[in-house]
Amino acid sequence: MAKLKWWQTAVFYQIYPRSFADGNDDGIGDFKGITEKLDYLVNLGIDAIWLSPHFPSPNWDCGYDISDYTNVAPEYGTLEDFKTFLNESHKRNIHVILDLVLNHTSDEHPWFLESKSSRDNPKADWYVWVDTPPNNWQSCFDGDAWTYVPERGQYYYHYFMKQQPDLNWHNPEVKQAMWDAVRFWLDLGVDGYRLDAIGTIFEDPNLTPHEVPMTLAELRRFTELAETAEDKQLAEKHWKSMFKNQFGQAGLHELMKELRSIIDEYEGDRMLVGEDENIDYMGNGNDELHLVFNFPLADTNRITPEHIRRNQVERLSRLSQLPMGGWACNTLSNHDRSRIYTNYGDKHHDAELARLNAALSLTLLGTPFLYNGEEIGMTDYLLPHISQVKDTMGSWYYHTIVTEMGVDPEEAMFRTAEMTRDKNRTPMHWSNKPNAGFSPDGVTTWLPINPNYKDGINVREQELNPDSLLNYYKHLLKVRRETAALIEGKYLPLHETSQEYFAFLRSSENQRVLIVLNYSEKRLNLDFSDTSEISGRKLHTLFSSGVRSRVDHTPNKLTIAPFEVFIAEVKP
Numbered sequence: 348m349a350k351l352k353w354w355q356t357a358v359f360y361q362i363y364p365r366s367f368a369d370g371n372d373d374g375i376g377d378f379k380g381i382t383e384k385l386d387y388l389v390n391l392g393i394d395a396i397w398l399s400p401h402f403p404s405p406n407w408d409c410g411y412d413i414s415d416y417t418n419v420a421p422e423y424g425t426l427e428d429f430k431t432f433l434n435e436s437h438k439r440n441i442h443v444i445l446d447l448v449l450n451h452t453s454d455e456h457p458w459f460l461e462s463k464s465s466r467d468n469p470k471a472d473w474y475v476w477v478d479t480p481p482n483n484w485q486s487c488f489d490g491d492a493w494t495y496v497p498e499r500g501q502y503y504y505h506y507f508m509k510q511q512p513d514l515n516w517h518n519p520e521v522k523q524a525m526w527d528a529v530r531f532w533l534d535l536g537v538d539g540y541r542l543d544a545i546g547t548i549f550e551d552p553n554l555t556p557h558e559v560p561m562t563l564a565e566l567r568r569f570t571e572l573a574e575t576a577e578d579k580q581l582a583e584k585h586w587k588s589m590f591k592n593q594f595g596q597a598g599l600h601e602l603m604k605e606l607r608s609i610i611d612e613y614e615g616d617r618m619l620v621g622e623d624e625n626i627d628y629m630g631n632g633n634d635e636l637h638l639v640f641n642f643p644l645a646d647t648n649r650i651t652p653e654h655i656r657r658n659q660v661e662r663l664s665r666l667s668q669l670p671m672g673g674w675a676c677n678t679l680s681n682h683d684r685s686r687i688y689t690n691y692g693d694k695h696h697d698a699e700l701a702r703l704n705a706a707l708s709l710t711l712l713g714t715p716f717l718y719n720g721e722e723i724g725m726t727d728y729l730l731p732h733i734s735q736v737k738d739t740m741g742s743w744y745y746h747t748i749v750t751e752m753g754v755d756p757e758e759a760m761f762r763t764a765e766m767t768r769d770k771n772r773t774p775m776h777w778s779n780k781p782n783a784g785f786s787p788d789g790v791t792t793w794l795p796i797n798p799n800y801k802d803g804i805n806v807r808e809q810e811l812n813p814d815s816l817l818n819y820y821k822h823l824l825k826v827r828r829e830t831a832a833l834i835e836g837k838y839l840p841l842h843e844t845s846q847e848y849f850a851f852l853r854s855s856e857n858q859r860v861l862i863v864l865n866y867s868e869k870r871l872n873l874d875f876s877d878t879s880e881i882s883g884r885k886l887h888t889l890f891s892s893g894v895r896s897r898v899d900h901t902p903n904k905l906t907i908a909p910f911e912v913f914i915a916e917v918k919p
């Protein structure tokens with residue numbers, strides 16, 4: 348294999364700690380639980396974990412509002428439990444990266460408590476304070492972006508919830524304090540960070556107002572009700588412009604370079620992946636972030652061959668322009684997005700589409716990130732009642748549209764259940780026992796369990812079923828691991844006008860692999876004799892989601908079953 352770094356060859360698996368495994372039977376996931384499941388992950392075949400925030404937090408934003416950057420939330424365990432988890436992961440050759448939330452802290456963080464206490468305390472300038480709201484900026488979660496504090500007689504700025512005040516990154520002391528926290532975990536041996544919401548770190552210094560004639564709640568409601576193409580386009584335009592002065596502003600490249608230089612001081616190829624799709628944040632390819640997510644691939648509710656091809660052309664050409672080269676990073680879901688099974692399903696072939704999309708993220712060029720539960724086909728769960736909603740952006744929206752807009756509570760609940768991220772964060776299904784084996788029977792879990800764990804959507808039953816989605820993922824991950832071209836090979840799209848299937852080659856120095864993903868319900872008879880790399884050779888099956896009577900096939904007469912995933916090595 349070419350000299351690739353571990354984070355280029357690895358398959359990452361995102362663990363949402365609250366929902367992954369409950370080791371102490373209190374209805375909330377924890378480090379004991381995660382550590383007990385490490386062998387499950389080894390067995391699954393992943394190489395690295397991205398752990399969503401595990402720090403103390405009042406949980407207004409499910410851990411993304413941190414009140415202590417160098418500790419462990421008591422509900423997840425202790426620092427010792429964290430160290431055991433890290434050590435046990437490393438023993439199993441699993442790398443671990445943490446979540447790094449730079450833009451804001453919790454409003455209960457001691458830094459903020461001090462900052463808000465007066466106008467002249469030592470941390471008075473650690474957050475973004477103004478005498479009066481200078482503009483109409485919105486928080487992307489809960490309305491006005493400026494919140495009043497009586498102690499100071501001033502307002503502070505928050506891009507997210509009002510419980511998440513933005514740090515003032517122009518203040519060198521803020522940087523210093525955050526870099527100390529970064530080093531704390533690197534010193535303990537973590538392998539890198541996923542950087543949260545980097546685009547929000549700096550704001551337009553001129554504080555230019557947005558020009559959307561609506562508030563956040565009004566725009567959300569307008570979007571929900573938009574039926575005509577015109578209204579839909581207008582909604583999209585408004586979403587783009589509402590936050591444009593609060594996002595992607597100058598200063599980020601310098602900051603990323605500074606952080607990169609800290610990371611590079613450490614041995615063992617520590618890495619950074621940014622929660623941003625902008626390849627510019629990879630700098631020259633070697634001086635800012637190692638990876639940014641290919642969100643445009645995921646930003647649709649229908650994955651089609653055309654969508655994939657267009658996406659790949661854009662992303663890969665842009666990456667190849669980086670002076671030091673760039674590496675792709677593909678993902679289809681995470682804790683903020685509708686689950687793959689639901690989002691890309693068509694209600695008739697959801698199971699087939701889930702398998703195709705798993706194969707897509709595991710065969711495209713780049714590092715794949717999976718989200719816990721996708722391997723067993725977990726689906727979105729729409730909460731039936733407002734009292735169950737934990738994602739506060741959801742409960743804020745519900746109350747706002749009911750009280751300020753007079754929306755019928757039933758309709759408001761339906762909309763809220765759809766927009767809140769609770770739907771894709773429900774606890775992992777380990778078995779078909781009560782509470783899906785996540786917690787013992789009778790324990791109230793932090794979010795309700797999706798009742799469909801009883802319908803075979805659980806680890807235990809799928810482990811026993813050779814045809815399950817879980818075994819499909821395991822098999823695919825094994826084939827990927829054993830097939831160098833699937834990791835390091837160049838990408839070459841084939842039959843680029845097909846609407847029904849997506850075919851491509853991955854070619855490395857010593858190996859060439861053909862991948863065909865049939866996104867249609869048609870049986871296809873394909874002829875690849877027009878492709879010089881394949882013509883006259885034989886196709887040796889490495890993986891198929893269908894039943895194949897023979898292992899070797901000829902490229903000019905290749906039959907692909909409806910929705911089949913076919914992966915074959917091109918042999919002389």
Ligand code: GLC
Nearest residue numbers: 408411448507543544622683
């Ligand atoms: C990121 C996180 C999201 C969080 C937000 C604020 O987008 O993925 O869950 O709510 O940042 O920290």
